[in-house]
Each structure stands twice: as C-alpha cells, then as structure tokens.
Amino acid sequence: MKSWHMMVALAAAAVLTLTIGLFPARAAPPGGCPQAAFGFTTAERDLMKSAVDRAREAAKAPGVVAGVFVPGRGSWICVVGLSDEETGRPMNAADRMRVASITKTFTGTAILQLADRGLLGLDDPLSRYVDWPDGNAITIRQLLNMTSGIYSYTEDAAFKARYQADPTGSFGPQDALDIARAHDPYFAPGTGFHYSDTNYILLELVLERVTGRPIGDWIEDEIAAELGLDNTSYPATPALRAPFARGYDATPDPGDADAARDVTYSNPGYAGAAGAMVSNLHDLRIWAAELARGALLSERMQQERLRTVPLTPGSAVSYGLGIADVDGYLGHNGTILGYNSAMFFLPETGATIVVEINRSDLETDHATPLFGELAKVLYPDR
Numbered sequence: 286m287k288s289w290h291m292m293v294a295l296a297a298a299a300v301l302t303l304t305i306g307l308f309p310a311r312a313a314p315p316g317g318c319p320q321a322a323f324g325f326t327t328a329e330r331d332l333m334k335s336a337v338d339r340a341r342e343a344a345k346a347p348g349v350v351a352g353v354f355v356p357g358r359g360s361w362i363c364v365v366g367l368s369d370e371e372t373g374r375p376m377n378a379a380d381r382m383r384v385a386s387i388t389k390t391f392t393g394t395a396i397l398q399l400a401d402r403g404l405l406g407l408d409d410p411l412s413r414y415v416d417w418p419d420g421n422a423i424t425i426r427q428l429l430n431m432t433s434g435i436y437s438y439t440e441d442a443a444f445k446a447r448y449q450a451d452p453t454g455s456f457g458p459q460d461a462l463d464i465a466r467a468h469d470p471y472f473a474p475g476t477g478f479h480y481s482d483t484n485y486i487l488l489e490l491v492l493e494r495v496t497g498r499p500i501g502d503w504i505e506d507e508i509a510a511e512l513g514l515d516n517t518s519y520p521a522t523p524a525l526r527a528p529f530a531r532g533y534d535a536t537p538d539p540g541d542a543d544a545a546r547d548v549t550y551s552n553p554g555y556a557g558a559a560g561a562m563v564s565n566l567h568d569l570r571i572w573a574a575e576l577a578r579g580a581l582l583s584e585r586m587q588q589e590r591l592r593t594v595p596l597t598p599g600s601a602v603s604y605g606l607g608i609a610d611v612d613g614y615l616g617h618n619g620t621i622l623g624y625n626s627a628m629f630f631l632p633e634t635g636a637t638i639v640v641e642i643n644r645s646d647l648e649t650d651h652a653t654p655l656f657g658e659l660a661k662v663l664y665p666d667r
Contacts (some may be wrong), residue, residue: 304595312348312364312375322380329662336658337363344625346644347533348376349543350565353659356635362566368530368643370545381516381565382641383551384626385619388519388562390576391504392485393429394605395492397586398507400425404495407553407589407606409463414491414562418466423474425491428484429606430594435470439559445647450537452622453523461486461557478594478604482559489558500558509568509611517564523550525563532623533558533644545644548623560621569639573630576608577615591615612667614638614660618653620645627656636663 309387310320318334325333333353341349348366353359368376399405405414405425412420417435427433434616438444438461465483472479489500496503501519509517518526532546554563564572579587593603603613609617616629625645630637638659640652660667 296621302543310362310378311366311379312366312368312418316426318363319361320364321358321362323361324355325353325361329359330361332662333361333659334363336655337365338353340640340642340651340655340658341365341597344535344642344644344649345545347656348643349531350376350378350380350382350530350566350641351655351659352378352637352639352640353663354570354637354638355663368528370531370533371547376530376643377528378566379516380528381525381563382520382530382643383525383532383560383619383621383624384484384558384562384564384628384641385560385621385624387564387569387619387626388556388558388560389485389560389607391508391519391607391619392488392492392500392558393590394508394581395500395503396425396429396488397582397590397606399492399495400589401586405491411487411491414489414494416486417462419470419474425488426589426606427474428488428491430522431478431480431484431604433481433484433596434470434472434474434477434479435481435483436465437479437483438462438464439482439511439647441468443575448555448622449534449647452548452555452589454552455554456552457554458486458489458557460554472505478596480596480604482556485559492501492558501561504562506556509582511581512571514564514568514572517562517572519562519614520553521531523552523558524584529563530641530643534622535646535649536645549594551622552626556621560619566639566641569626569628569641570637573616573628573637573639574635577630577632618650618656620647620650620652622647625650625652627652629656629660632662636660638663 351363353361407426411423432605530575531549534548538544590606595603614629618627625642
C-alpha cells in the first residue's frame with residue numbers, strides 16, 4: 286500500500302528527555318553529528334549516528350534532522366547535510382518541512398474536538414454532512430480509522446502523474462473526491478482496513494460543514510495556537526515560511542539516478558487535510574507527546590482515539606482515530622513529494638523520536654525505518 290505516508294513501512298519499524306529547550310542546531314560537518322547530546326552512552330550515540338548516516342545514504346537525501354528525547358536518560362539531536370543544494374545552505378533543526386500525513390493527527394484531533402463539543406457524533410453517518418455513495422453506511426469513526434473502504438485518490442496512477450508533473454498546479458478537495466468516486470470501494474464499510482487519504486478529505490468537508498470555517502484555520506487556532514506550536518501551519522499557498530528546508534523529488538532521472546528535482550513549492554490542495562501541513566523538529570517533539578497524552582480532548586475522547594484496529598490480523602501496527610500505534614509507540618509518519626517524516630512517542634517511558642528528510646517521491650519511505658532503528662537503540666529488547 287503506497288500513499289502520502291507509506292503506512293505499510295510502519296510494520297517494518299515495529300521491531301523496534303531530559304526536558305531541555307530545543308535550540309537551533311546547524312548541520313554538522315562530516316563526523317560532527319550530534320549537535321546536541323545530553324546523556325546516553327557513547328555506544329548509543331554512535332549507533333544512532335550510524336543509523337542516520339545509513340538512512341541519508343539510502344534516501345540520497347540532501348539532509349536529515351533527527352531528535353531522540355528520553356526523560357531522565359538523554360536528549361540527542363542530529364542535523365546532517367543541506368537544506369538547499371543550490372546555495373549550499375546547511376540544514377538547521379529550526380527548518381520547517383512538509384510533514385505530509387502527520388497532518389492526519391491534527392485533522393483527527395479537530396474532528397474529536399467537535400465530538401467533544403457535541404457538534405457531531407463519531408458514529409454519525411457521513412451522509413448527514415456530505416453526499417457520498419453509501420454515505421448512510423459510512424460513519425465518521427470509519428473515516429478516521431480507515432475502515433470505510435473508500436478508494437484512496439492518491440493511489441490513482443493519473444493523479445500521481447499529474448502531481449509529479451505539476452506540483453504547483455490547480456487541485457482541490459473536489460478533484461480528489463471525483464477521482465475516488467470513479468473507483469469501486471475496497472470493501473463494504475466496517476469490514477476491513479485500507480489506508481485511504483480520501484477519508485481525510487471527506488473529514489475536511491465534514492468539519493467545514495459543521496463549523497463554517499476552513500479546516501486550516503481551525504487547526505491553527507484551536508490546536509497549534511493553543512499548544513504554542515508557532516512553527517506549525519496549514520499553508521494556503523505553495524510557498525513555505527522561512528526558515529525552511531527545500532524539498533527534492535527522489536523519482537529517478539533516467540540520465541542521472543542521483544539527480545534531484547527541487548519540488549519545494551507544492552500546492553497544498555493536492556494533500557488537503559490528509560497531508561498539507563508544515564512543521565519542524567521543535568514543534569513535532571511537543572506535538573508527539575501532546576497527541577499521545579490527549580491534549581485538548583476529554584479523557585473519554587482520548588480513549589476513543591486510542592481504540593485501534595490492526596493493519597492486518599496479528600500485526601504489531603494498528604490504527605486509531607488519526608493516530609498509529611507501532612508496538613506501543615503512538616504517532617504518525619508522512620511521505621509527500623520532496624519530504625519524508627516520522628514522529629512517535631512511547632507513553633510508558635516518555636521517549637520521543639522525530640525524523641525529517643528533505644528528499645522523497647510518492648513511493649518511498651526512509652524516515653520510518655530510521656525511526657525504527659533509533660527506537661531499537663533505545664530499547665534493544667523491545
């Protein structure tokens with residue numbers, strides 16, 4: 286299964302802070318990573334650095350940002366490579382990047398906030414808010430936890446070709462829904478699991494129908510601002526707010542496999558509430574913990590969020606209401622043209638792992654395996 290965040294890669298990662306302020310960290314010269322390290326053993330630091338180096342090489346990425354934070358044990362920040370290949374600007378931990386399907390954690394939280402406020406019910410039919418085939422049988426909960434059976438527009442070959450050919454081109458929610466309508470469902474609602482970005486485009490329309498506000502405004506005002514996530518936004522244009530790392534397409538060039546096309550500027554309408562957002566290491570570190578602990582939600586609604594369904598029978602990876610559970614780590618990952626990310630929090634120890642990479646196509650994921658390697662360093666017997 287391949288989509289914005291390469292959910293299937295989570296299964297491979299399943300083998301798998303000291304509370305300090307996160308200061309800007311520039312990319313290290315060769316051998317200079319980490320920029321910040323408090324605690325952890327020399328062996329652990331060396332293993333984590335080696336994992337970053339392998340991931341960067343595998344992705345052929347200009348740069349990588351990785352942070353590992355474990356209360357009472359250590360904090361480790363590694364920033365390697367470049368944020369801009371043309372100018373040679375080093376990567377910086379403060380740089381913003383597109384976080385793709387990590388957006389779903391914000392969209393899911395927004396929908397759960399509406400449920401908390403009595404503005405919708407998780408088991409309401411989709412047809413109450415949006416006209417959709419079989420909408421009477423599809424619930425808000427099934428959209429959130431990927432059990433609706435609705436086709437994912439990002440799996441459509443013509444869509445992928447359109448997006449890669451013209452990343453700044455015109456595209457919006459209706460275009461996504463038109464693509465999904467043209468395909469048969471994967472299964473009857475509630476009878477299986479299939480990761481579908483269309484679910485979250487529909488949730489975008491649900492929220493806007495209920496609140497009368499664009500979902501980006503709701504997320505920025507009711508979530509990001511409430512938690513002080515000043516580097517996190519839901520952009521309305523292809524531009525990114527400085528400082529940012531430029532993103533590069535990893536689709537092979539027949540003439541030069543190492544060549545990377547600059548795809549920094551991308552119409553957020555291609556991803557919408559399924560993957561449009563931008564953030565950085567500082568904010569993702571905060572958000573990972575707040576998400577897992579249920580910030581901005583009632584205890585009851587957080588319990589609903591964490592009622593997960595396995596990707597496959599017996600899988601160590603399961604999916605809740607806009608959140609993934611990877612062998613006990615809670616969070617999400619994301620893949621979009623130019624960028625690849627992973628953000629996870631382990632409630633039993635408070636460990637947080639964040640990875641951002643500035644080269645990606647729509648078919649590959651290197652951030653999630655790197656998360657898995659870093660997690661294995663922390664807890665080798667897990």
